[in-house]
Amino acid sequence: MPSTVPARPSPAAGTPPDAMIALEGLTKRFPGSTAPAVDGLDLAVPRGELVVFVGPSGCGKTTTLKMINRIIEPSAGRVVLDGTDATERPAHELRRDIGYVIQQIGLFPHRTIAQNVATVPRLLGWDKDRIAARTDELLSLMDLDPELAGRYPMALSGGQRQRVGVARALAADPPVLLMDEPYGAVDPLVRGRLQDQLLTLQRELGKTIVFVTHDIDEAIKLGDRIAILNVGGVLEQYATPAELLGAPANDFVRSFLGEERGLKRLSLLTTGDTDLERGPVVDATASAEQAFRVATAEGVDWVGVLDGSRLRGWLWTADLDPVRVVGDHDTHPFWVVIDRDTSLRGAVDAIVTTANQVAVVVDGEDYLGMLFLRDVVRQLAS
Numbered sequence: 539m540p541s542t543v544p545a546r547p548s549p550a551a552g553t554p555p556d557a558m559i560a561l562e563g564l565t566k567r568f569p570g571s572t573a574p575a576v577d578g579l580d581l582a583v584p585r586g587e588l589v590v591f592v593g594p595s596g597c598g599k600t601t602t603l604k605m606i607n608r609i610i611e612p613s614a615g616r617v618v619l620d621g622t623d624a625t626e627r628p629a630h631e632l633r634r635d636i637g638y639v640i641q642q643i644g645l646f647p648h649r650t651i652a653q654n655v656a657t658v659p660r661l662l663g664w665d666k667d668r669i670a671a672r673t674d675e676l677l678s679l680m681d682l683d684p685e686l687a688g689r690y691p692m693a694l695s696g697g698q699r700q701r702v703g704v705a706r707a708l709a710a711d712p713p714v715l716l717m718d719e720p721y722g723a724v725d726p727l728v729r730g731r732l733q734d735q736l737l738t739l740q741r742e743l744g745k746t747i748v749f750v751t752h753d754i755d756e757a758i759k760l761g762d763r764i765a766i767l768n769v770g771g772v773l774e775q776y777a778t779p780a781e782l783l784g785a786p787a788n789d790f791v792r793s794f795l796g797e798e799r800g801l802k803r804l805s806l807l808t809t810g811d812t813d814l815e816r817g818p819v820v821d822a823t824a825s826a827e828q829a830f831r832v833a834t835a836e837g838v839d840w841v842g843v844l845d846g847s848r849l850r851g852w853l854w855t856a857d858l859d860p861v862r863v864v865g866d867h868d869t870h871p872f873w874v875v876i877d878r879d880t881s882l883r884g885a886v887d888a889i890v891t892t893a894n895q896v897a898v899v900v901d902g903e904d905y906l907g908m909l910f911l912r913d914v915v916r917q918l919a920s
């Protein structure tokens with residue numbers, strides 16, 4: 539006789555299959571507070587992605603992060619880590635799988651950089667040689683001079699200390715990294731470099747990262763996805779940076795994204811993502827008459843000259859000698875030649891400084907096409 543008892547839901551019921559971290563109805567009420575700090579938060583962090591929590595002060599970003607590694611225990615709801623309910627695992631074991639980086643870094647001042655980095659491997663009982671090899675590897679990964687290994691934290695710059703903090707969090711190779719305003723205390727220049735380094739690291743290591751900041755520009759630069767939180771841990775929108783900027787869910791999100799939403803969106807797109815125009819170009823073997831026809835069809839009075847796949851330069855149609863092929867004429871270099879990886883924001887900045895309002899887009903030596911301001915406007919509208 540078939541059983542009438544319903545099957546117990548699996549621990550990861552309701553969690554998308556690719557979620558490394560799933561927050562399910564996650565709630566925190568601090569004793570003595572009337573309103574919850576985090577209220578029924580549902581959110582899945584896909585494996586290998588960098589998700590940014592952003593929102594005004596007091597919206598529950600840090601509380602949520604600390605519930606993931608159980609520094610704070612939830613009042614209700616749960617955290618599912620890689621398919622398993624996090625509360626079912628001993629907290630010390632759970633934290634081995636979760637690196638944690640905070641703003642004040644928390645390096646031990648009386649221990650050397652090498653000893654700081656080796657904190658978790660030592661706790662795990664690794665032998666000396668393995669610890670030394672891992673420390674060297676991590677310093678090199680974080681672009682830190684091996685000479686720093688013997689120094690104390692006080693003798694390092696803020697940016698170096700922050701990188702040591704990341705090295706220490708990565709020591710036992712945890713699949714998940716939690717970062718709480720890690721770059722809040724460093725100056726903007728160093729901050730930019732640390733952000734670039736984190737993106738490179740993320741590409742190389744494929745960790746799942748949850749990153750907390752109150753800086754929307756940092757969120758847009760770093761996040762595969764951004765969760766915009768409001769006071770009380772209310773999730774206002776959870777989407778990719780491009781989706782957020784293109785279609786903010788409500789006024790709160792719109793105001794949080796701030797001014798220059800269009801320009802911020804342009805910074806996420808590259809010229810390679812755009813439909814480029816072939817532009818008024820002819821091969822060097824073309825006749826003057828062919829060149830004139832191409833320019834006229836494009837509504838311009840100049841033409842670009844191609845040598846095979848390379849764009850040699852341009853000339854005025856008025857300077858074309860009717861009895862010579864185009865390649866026999868002198869050409870002018872283009873003002874703006876950009877790589878396919880250039881952001882559309884960078885491209886627009888360059889285009890508006892030119893007389894003919896066009897940028898030539900190349901892939902190495904090869905000509906890919908031309909980008910006019912009208913193309914950028916079309917891209918934004920789509």
Ligand SMILES: Nc1ncnc2c1ncn2[C@@H]1O[C@H](COP(=O)(O)OP(=O)(O)OP(=O)(O)O)[C@@H](O)[C@H]1O
Nearest residue numbers: 568569571575594595596597598599600601602752
């Ligand atoms: N230990 C605690 N006891 C009582 N209330 C707390 C505690 N920790 C945080 N809170 C409250 O919970 C709310 C959320 O705090 P949390 O630190 O998570 O916000 P946050 O978004 O990280 O803020 P910030 O950007 O300022 O760091 C706040 O109202 C805060 O005062």
